[in-house]
Amino acid sequence: MYFSHYLIFDPIPFSGGSKIAIQNIIALTNSSKNKFTIVTIDKKFWRNAPFLKNKKICIHQFPNFLYLSQSSSYFAFLCQQFFFTCVLLYKLLRISRVNYLIGNSSPGVDIAIYLIQLFIKIPIIQIVHGKVATSYSIGYCLTRAKQVFYLPSTKASLSKAIYHYLKKQKKRLKCQQILESKNFQEFINGIPKDRWPSQCQYSLPVLFWSASLLQWKGLELLIKSADMLNFPKLLTTNICFIRPKHINLPISKAPIPIKNFHWYEQPKNLDSIRQASNIFISTSKEEPFGLSILEAMASGMCVIIPKDGSYWDLILTHNINCIKYLKNNATSLNNAILYASSNIDTIQSIGRAAFNIANLYQAEYTYKAIINYLNNQRNTNNYLDSRTSSNSKE
Known part of the structure; x- marks a missing residue:
């Protein structure tokens, strides 16, 4: 043929x-x-x-x-x-x-x-x-x-x-x-059915950040937020990152020794790390789409995103299927993290609502x-x- x-x-x-x-x-x-x-x-x-x-x-x-x-x-x-x-x-x-x-x-x-x-x-x-x-x-x-x-x-x-x-x-x-x-x-982007993320756990609050180290992805904002109120002493945070190579764009430093921060460079077991977490944090600046946000929603995670007019900010509703914070504001991000992590029922209800939205983004359709x-x-x-x-x- x-x-x-x-x-x-x-x-x-x-x-x-x-x-x-x-x-x-x-x-x-x-x-x-x-x-x-x-x-x-x-x-x-x-x-x-x-x-x-x-x-x-x-x-x-x-x-x-x-x-x-x-x-x-x-x-x-x-x-x-x-x-x-x-x-x-x-x-x-x-x-x-x-x-x-x-x-x-x-x-x-x-x-x-x-x-x-x-x-x-x-x-x-x-x-x-x-x-x-x-x-x-x-x-x-x-x-x-x-x-x-x-x-x-x-x-x-x-x-x-x-x-x-x-x-x-x-x-x-x-x-x-x-x-x-x-x-x-x-x-719009989507996720194929045969590569749909595994369901996250709802036993213990665990933070999850996943992106490249390009500075516009905002890892520094999460670090600053962690330093301000010292939440790492209470919460495990999984950081999965891609280190850009051979480019002239600003790049964030990683890993950084912070208590309860676990660093993974381009891990092959990304799905299992995400499965062991349940609160996804996006710190990107005006993300054009945010495939990692969609993957977190598809696993039933409670997603925390900036209020910046980007794609998911326009699609999701605060305290229904996501939690929003003021963009580039470490204090606001910290408050959002503390709010989400204070009640496992909040994580579960927002995560399940986010999953319902993610289910509309089947790659076979998108x-x-x-x-x-x-x-x-x-x-x-x-x-x-x-x-x-x-x-x-x-």
């Missing part, structure tokens, strides 16, 4: 929500219709996904030049994108014919696939997981993608970027026309538009000749 061949560009050197989301999407696509090639800087992440073994997937790794990835200069950024483009061109000439390129973060990160289009006219599918910058180049990329799937919280930033590009180009086409076209579709799109693309646009099939295996 004929299939469409998708090449996914993954230049992010550490795991996170966008990678988990694309893995779940691939797992739900039709194996008889699709083939995927992953060109990644993080081969280990993809190899550790056992649920992808039954899919037609080839994984190719490319090297990471530390100076380019860690430098904040614009020249280093241009050099990095030129390097990525060269790697992709080389891979495209060696693997079997590719029908579509997929960018899985944002045009600002995935810009190399748009540079590829200057040489080879392969259609691009862009998935946007976070807000984009108001940039001419990003606006250009968004107008060149064949299809864009984006989180609702990113729409305003997409609009600004597209408007900025159109204004510079003096084009009459209105930004609203582009965003309302069939080429742009909203989606990713349906993307899955149907990938399953129904025909491989009539073959822009590259076939190469020796043995070259596609690494």
